[in-house]
Amino acid sequence: MLLEIHPDNPDKRKITQVVQCLKGGGVIVFPTDTIYALGCDIYNTKAFEKVCRLKGVKPEHANFSFIMSDLRNIALFTKPFDRSVFKLLNRSLPGPYTFVLNANSEVPAIFRAKKKSIGIRIPGNNIAKQLVMEMGNPIMATSLHDLDLIKEYPVDATEIYERYEHDVDIIIDGGIGSNIPSTIIDCTGGEPLVVREGLGSLMVME
Secondary structure (H helix, E strand, O other): OEEEOOOOOOOHHHHHHHHHHHHOOOOEEEOOOOOOEEEEEOOOHHHHHHHHHHHOOOHHHOOOEEEOOOOOOHHHOEOOOOHHHHHHHHHHOOOOEEEEEEEOOOOOHHHHOOOOEEEEEOOOOHHHHHHHHHHOOOEEEEEOOOOOOOOOOOOOHHHHHHHHOOOOOEEEEOOOOOOOOOEEEEOOOOOOEEEEOOOOOHHHHO
16 A cells, blocks of 8 residues: 655544554555665564565564654663763754664564664654654664665655555655665764764764
8 A cells, every 4th residue: 555644744544544554563664764664563573574574684683773753762672871872862863863772671582683782763754753653662664675776775655666565564655765874873882883874964973
């Protein structure tokens, strides 16, 4: 299903429709403030495994992120971190960043198969924010790659639908996306480390 949702003023009924799909074990494609992403409920193992198959990765090797709506509940899934890290998150989010933090035992075991960290994203995108708020818990997300290798990330939901309509349950059309991914910053060590430079400016590190 291709479902158009206004990026600035999301229709609550459509948001609820997508959330019901997620809670039922569905897999969706949704917009963020960077690229379009594959997503599912963090507590649904079968949906997680389906996303892994679509990505062509083994579950134990998957590096997926948690999409959150704000920083208030971040401590539910991460171990305590330094105040300087909190300040970095606070001035960067919402925004086009993924922060890698040490995961605690509340993170579903399937995400901690061979690693003890988790990526955290709070995108500056109203659709993603409303989905998480309605869901009541984070949404698992991973970047959606083009498989034809013409460009790395698809930006048009109509094109995504033509490719993935039989593989996922709902594709949200939230307008033209970016083809630049988030900047990844690893905060699991002593000092924050830029793992990948993406759309987010590195000036936040200064």
